Amino acid sequence: MGIVTWPAWLETLLPMVVKITIILALAPVGMMYLTWFERKVVARIQDRFGPNRVGPYGLLQPLADGIKMVTKEDLIPDGADRLCHFLAPILIVVPALYLFTVLPFGEGIVAVPLVTGLLFFVAIGSTEALALFMAAWGSRNKFALLGALRNAAQVIAYEVPVVLALAAVPMIAGSLNLNEIVRAQSGGWFVATPWGFTAALLVTLGGLAEVNRTPFDLAEAESELVGGFHTEYSGMKFALFYMAEFLSTLALGALVAVLFLGGWLGPKFLPGPVWMGLKTMALVFVMVWIRGTWPRFRIDQLMGLAWKVMVPLALANLLGAALWSFCPGAAGWLASAALSVAVFLVTTQLWLAPKPKTPTHWAGKY
Amino acid sequence: MRLYGLELLRGLTITLGHFIASYTVGIRRRFSRAPAGDPIAAQRREGIFTVQYPEEQKPIPERFRVLPVLIFDGKEGERWSENTERCTACGICAKVCPPQCIWIEQAKSAEGKPVPKAGNFYIDADVCMNCGLCAEFCPFDAIKMDHNFELSVTERTNTNLFDINRLHVSTEYYARTHPVAWGEEQARKEAEAQRRAAAKKATP
């Protein structure tokens, strides 16, 4: 009992304000150092140093970038829809910040323990395509609109396999609450199961596509579309698009860590949030590593990968999870693994194998 | 039948190898003795290859050439004088210079008679294209190409018109930057001196 008795409404409001402040203060800092991390890792992959001039190890580089961005002129093209143009960068950052409200960073350390946390995450995450389209529509630029349309096609294409792959997790964990999902993994991380491994792969790759990162950054495609959707953006508004992208990347890493790598679970010599942070960073490293390795997809490859390989694989994976759950032991394990491998082999052959010269097409046959 | 996707994984292993090597090679370099010769270029086959320019510099090859300099016989740090300068103001360099960036003023004796010395010597550094023809044609080995490329300035209309004081460097400096060419020049002059001495003896 405190000496001061707070009014009841203040007692409920104060923790909320504290939580909101923590998330809103830490997320931009995390984003800034993610840019530093990404530049360092990509530089090392390319045998370079990366930023190493501003501060020790270039640690003040994000700060310098921020100052530069604020002092840059904000250009708005003459034909632009000014309201759309202004709102888009704001509306793309807000959902990215929302992603952090449902993520558990430790045993019970979560801002909003929503019962439908996973669904909320997916729903909020996919609204970014809307803001992106607003940006392109508002700037009234052909490159921007082409980029945004590609992005819309890409996001809806990858939404399907990601959601289908995610559905395997509540099947086994029996809950959509992210805390409960972590607790369900106390017996073993989901990534160690065949269906979990497939789902983790699908979610990571599909998630990369949804947050527009290389090799799926067709919406930006600086070598063909100038800057894609943010062609007409400069200064701080331009930086906000990057902020959204990096925040989503961080959130994606955290989500995969929670769903498949056991979240905060880990040996007791380190506290839960540290384990969670390490796993998230490991996944972010993998994403940066992929960025440093693979070239950008063509749009037909992009759509092919989503619809012809990932969707069938995600559908089969649901069956795999069911088999794994109903037939415990080696039989279920092997059946689940065999299903994933078989579907992957068959779909990639059907998709990529050289086609015969006269295409067999049903419409022509009958 | 082909297994698709393996090459993607192979690509990942290659980039991871470079990532790791960028750290391990750096550590190895720090604790191993630098090899003789060029310490930076010798180990550029793996690991980070960035040359961090102001602190690190790649060695300059001898025949590297930037702006021309005038040579006087003397030590580094000395000032040139009319006695030590090699230039005779013959004007050949000014004639062969393709962009015509050389301007020579002949020195005058006390009586006002022209003497074979350069009174002043101008090179417009903004116009010079570093071709080296002046140094090729100079019969007195008085004008040579330099190695100093760190010439950036914030003002160019006045500073980049180099005069005779700015252009003069000592033979010692030249011997340091161009050891091979300097050796050849000395050998040639030695041979010339011997030939002359022999000719003098032959015709009493």
Add this chain to the structure above:
Amino acid sequence: MTDSLNHLFLGIFFVAALVVPALPIVLARFIAPKRPGPVKNEVYECGVEAKGDSWIQFRIQYVTFAILFVIFDVEALFLFPWAVVFKGAGWAGLAAMGLFIGILTVGLIYAWQEGLLEWES
């Protein structure tokens, strides 16, 4: 926290989260220079003068993929409640959902065969 409090939190969060992107934009408005010009404010098209409107026709395939997406996203909508109670539903539940997904899979195969999933025209 109860569920209504959760939603209250998310509501307050929206207002608070607006500050994060809005603050630097407002800050930039005071700090950044503002020197617009007729050429500077042109729509960027690699230096060529922009011809016509940007709101032009796009290829029809974007729509066919959108329709495919709607089908599968509705499926996902049914999938999540089923997934939560999956363990209690047993083999019968799996069979019911299997039938549903099976029909959609046949649809996907048909779309593939018809060439709807090909991007190049």
